[in-house]
Amino acid sequence: METQIFKPDQIEAAAALIKAGQLVSFPTETVYGLGADATNETAVKQVYAAKGRPSDNPLIVTVTGQAMVEQYAEPLSAKAQALIKAFWPGSLTLILNLQPGKLSKAVTGGLSTAAFRNPANQTTLALIQAAGVPIVGPSANTSGKPSPTLAQHVYHDLKGKIAGIVDDGPAQVGVESTILDLTADVPTILRPGAVTEEDLEPVIGTVRSTHHKVGKTEVPKAPGMKYKHYAPDAQVYIVDHESDWPAALAWAQAQDYPVGAMAIDPVLAANQLPANVEAYTLGPDLASASHRLFAGLRHFDLESPVKGILTQGFADTGLGAAYMNRLNKSAGQVHFQK
Ligand code: AMP
Ligand code: MG
Numbered sequence: 001m002e003t004q005i006f007k008p009d010q011i012e013a014a015a016a017l018i019k020a021g022q023l024v025s026f027p028t029e030t031v032y033g034l035g036a037d038a039t040n041e042t043a044v045k046q047v048y049a050a051k052g053r054p055s056d057n058p059l060i061v062t063v064t065g066q067a068m069v070e071q072y073a074e075p076l077s078a079k080a081q082a083l084i085k086a087f088w089p090g091s092l093t094l095i096l097n098l099q100p101g102k103l104s105k106a107v108t109g110g111l112s113t114a115a116f117r118n119p120a121n122q123t124t125l126a127l128i129q130a131a132g133v134p135i136v137g138p139s140a141n142t143s144g145k146p147s148p149t150l151a152q153h154v155y156h157d158l159k160g161k162i163a164g165i166v167d168d169g170p171a172q173v174g175v176e177s178t179i180l181d182l183t184a185d186v187p188t189i190l191r192p193g194a195v196t197e198e199d200l201e202p203v204i205g206t207v208r209s210t211h212h213k214v215g216k217t218e219v220p221k222a223p224g225m226k227y228k229h230y231a232p233d234a235q236v237y238i239v240d241h242e243s244d245w246p247a248a249l250a251w252a253q254a255q256d257y258p259v260g261a262m263a264i265d266p267v268l269a270a271n272q273l274p275a276n277v278e279a280y281t282l283g284p285d286l287a288s289a290s291h292r293l294f295a296g297l298r299h300f301d302l303e304s305p306v307k308g309i310l311t312q313g314f315a316d317t318g319l320g321a322a323y324m325n326r327l328n329k330s331a332g333q334v335h336f337q338k
Contacts, residue, residue, distance in 0.1 A: 012130055031148055041106050052143045055109075059106075059137070062137040073097060079204045089118045089125065091178060147176060174293060196318050198318060239313060240313040259306055260278050260309040265281055
């Protein structure tokens with residue numbers, strides 16, 4: 001199959017493919033998604049096949065707004081309505097109870113709930129509008145690899161397997177949406193993202209977090225012992241403190257292979273890089289680091305093969321919780337230890 005690239009003004013052609021049961025990757029402010037008609041079970045099943053995704057992992061349903069959610073979900077609670085008003089369109093996915101039989105098992109993994117999101121991207125909202133149906137939207141990467149923040153990343157992983165990609169330039173946030181379960185007794189963050197606990201609580205009161213906050217005590221003894229996701233070919237080592245960089249770079253220098261170093265500009269400027277170390281800047285701060293993390297990991301996979309990647313860690317709060325959640329999975333929770 002030839003994978004067509006569409007510009008934002010070619011939405012009608014992309015929507016026609018979705019309506020015909022084909023797969024089209026779409027841009028969002030978080031990462032690129034892999035779109036298919038959420039009401040077409042055959043199309044949805046192809047999403048799992050294209051990504052190599054385990055079939056019991058349910059998909060996010062991407063919608064144009066509250067009215068589209070109401071066609072599928074049970075009547076919205078006051079909290080759900082307040083969150084939609086405050087954060088949509090945006091990087092917040094809501095798990096809601098479904099009206100029975102409204103979405104296939106391929107979408108929900110057999111659950112009586114579904115995850116809904118309204119992305120802050122006009123091109124994609126126009127695409128869904130033109131298709132006339134909600135679209136499923138897992139990240140448009142091969143399962144296990146870093147999520148795509150550029151159309152080129154999608155093309156690399158899925159060319160020949162999907163009908164099209166709508167290219168709208170780089171995703172701005174760079175890490176996937178916050179997932180909030182509103183069907184639990186207390187609203188619970190299942191995956192941290194750019195909308196933080198601190199953002200949510202003023203709107204709906206107490207929010208719980210099930211996502212794992214990783215401390216140094218949880219460092220496994222050997223690399224690769226824990227489940228990896230977002231993983232490049234090289235081993236990622238988390239450098240927890242800015243003061244650890246001189247030791248980390250001395251370690252890199254002693255290796256007989258090339259090593260990558262991903263850190264923000266002030267850290268790169270403050271340290272002397274050995275000849276076998278290639279820097280990839282994460283920009284000036286945590287926001288740019290979140291935006292560039294996946295692209296940096298892919299850079300070392302595709303353009304500049306290395307065997308290890310030293311990557312800057314941040315405090316596990318606010319956007320840092322989202323960043324560290326992804327980085328810990330990329331590294332299999334391996335930290336650089338002095
Ligand atoms: P991804 O498609 O990689 O962005 O992942 C979507 C995430 O949403 C996965 O971790 C799913 O397990 C989660 N998810 C989707 N639907 C549900 C649901 N109904 N209940 C709980 N988690 C869900
Ligand atoms: Mg994903």
